[in-house]
Amino acid sequence: MVFMTRPPLYYGQYLKLDRLLSLQVAESSKHGAPVHDEMLFIIVHQTYELWFKQVLHEFDRIEQDFSANPVDDEAMAHIVHSLARVHEILKLLVAQLDVLETMTPADFLDFRDYLFPASGFQSLQFRLIETRLGLPESARVPLDGEAVERRLSTADRQKLAAARKRPTIFALLDAWLERTPFLDWGGEQFRTAYRAAVVRHLSADVASIKADAELPAERREREASGIDKALEAFARIFEPDTNPDAWRLSPRSVQAALFITVYREMPAVQQPFRLLSLLMDIDETLTFWRYRHALMVERMIGRKIGTGGSSGHVYLRSTAERHRIFGDLFQLSTFLIPRSSLPELPADVKRRLGFVYAGP
Numbered sequence: 001m002v003f004m005t006r007p008p009l010y011y012g013q014y015l016k017l018d019r020l021l022s023l024q025v026a027e028s029s030k031h032g033a034p035v036h037d038e039m040l041f042i043i044v045h046q047t048y049e050l051w052f053k054q055v056l057h058e059f060d061r062i063e064q065d066f067s068a069n070p071v072d073d074e075a076m077a078h079i080v081h082s083l084a085r086v087h088e089i090l091k092l093l094v095a096q097l098d099v100l101e102t103m104t105p106a107d108f109l110d111f112r113d114y115l116f117p118a119s120g121f122q123s124l125q126f127r128l129i130e131t132r133l134g135l136p137e138s139a140r141v142p143l144d145g146e147a148v149e150r151r152l153s154t155a156d157r158q159k160l161a162a163a164r165k166r167p168t169i170f171a172l173l174d175a176w177l178e179r180t181p182f183l184d185w186g187g188e189q190f191r192t193a194y195r196a197a198v199v200r201h202l203s204a205d206v207a208s209i210k211a212d213a214e215l216p217a218e219r220r221e222r223e224a225s226g227i228d229k230a231l232e233a234f235a236r237i238f239e240p241d242t243n244p245d246a247w248r249l250s251p252r253s254v255q256a257a258l259f260i261t262v263y264r265e266m267p268a269v270q271q272p273f274r275l276l277s278l279l280m281d282i283d284e285t286l287t288f289w290r291y292r293h294a295l296m297v298e299r300m301i302g303r304k305i306g307t308g309g310s311s312g313h314v315y316l317r318s319t320a321e322r323h324r325i326f327g328d329l330f331q332l333s334t335f336l337i338p339r340s341s342l343p344e345l346p347a348d349v350k351r352r353l354g355f356v357y358a359g360p
């Protein structure tokens, strides 16, 4: 047996607990004024960093599997599994803020001054997570007009620069969606029928808003023009050259994502649908973390500036709104129509998307 051929492993030795548990060194103690809650503050942050490490480890596997062409069933199963794990970790990271909030603002004030100018803002692993998911640098909210990396050490800056050269999950998704074959299976005729059904449906919405005498004129106008804009964005995915800015994904990728979403029950697109849903779950939970963190910061430090020098919760809140990555997938819901209005899937497409054994 294996365990007879090597020395027995001891729990603490395997997990390097002597090292791990000696890494919580309070700045307040170093200054001769130990503050009880600084231990909690350090442990919560260190735990975050450990989970960030796990998330990045999952991203490594996702990058490898998603870079294959084609992405086979086994690789797709790995990707979906890893994304589901990342989502569970992010939920845990949101919940962890509850533990930290058992520390009162006054307790925090007892050791906060020792931390300047260190800040979560300098968390390299957090930046790597955002970057590898696909947050574009151009979309980042600058801090006092400066790029994020200005606050990082030279070594961390180099690591971030190296990560920017890797394919992001967003880019891999875009490339994979573009390649999806089933878009062409129904031919131009099916695409035209689906497009017409959506336009009919949304145009009927515009007409009924305009005819609703109960609504104030100004609101009628606003809502109708919102749908008109959505119709314009929808047209872009069929006529890509007019305004490529409407979507971040390529027009063909948006079509594929829409098809997957609409026909999500067909066996061949069930896993792809799960993949799209998990990416939205991750985007949503990360955004939720940003809001929760911003609220906690407001509660802890009020209107003071952060230890990293930012306008605290104001900066953080704007990142929650602007640092979305898979916003295109959320937009798709505008173009969903009731099942009863969907064009019939051509029989051949239906057969190819199904698993029913049709005999030899």
Ligand code: HEM
Pocket: 044, 045, 048, 049, 100, 108, 118, 119, 120, 121, 122, 123, 126, 293, 296, 297, 300, 301, 305, 306, 307, 308, 309, 310, 311, 312, 313, 315, 316, 319
């Ligand atoms: C008492 C608790 C906390 C306070 C008062 C606080 C405060 C702040 C503030 C004010 C900022 C903005 C940058 C600055 O000026 O420093 C910030 C950014 C950040 N904090 Fe916290 N934080 C706390 C806990 C945490 C925890 C537990 C984590 C987990 C790792 C964390 C991670 C981050 C990250 C990643 C950023 C950068 C966010 C971005 O730029 O989008 N913070 N924090």
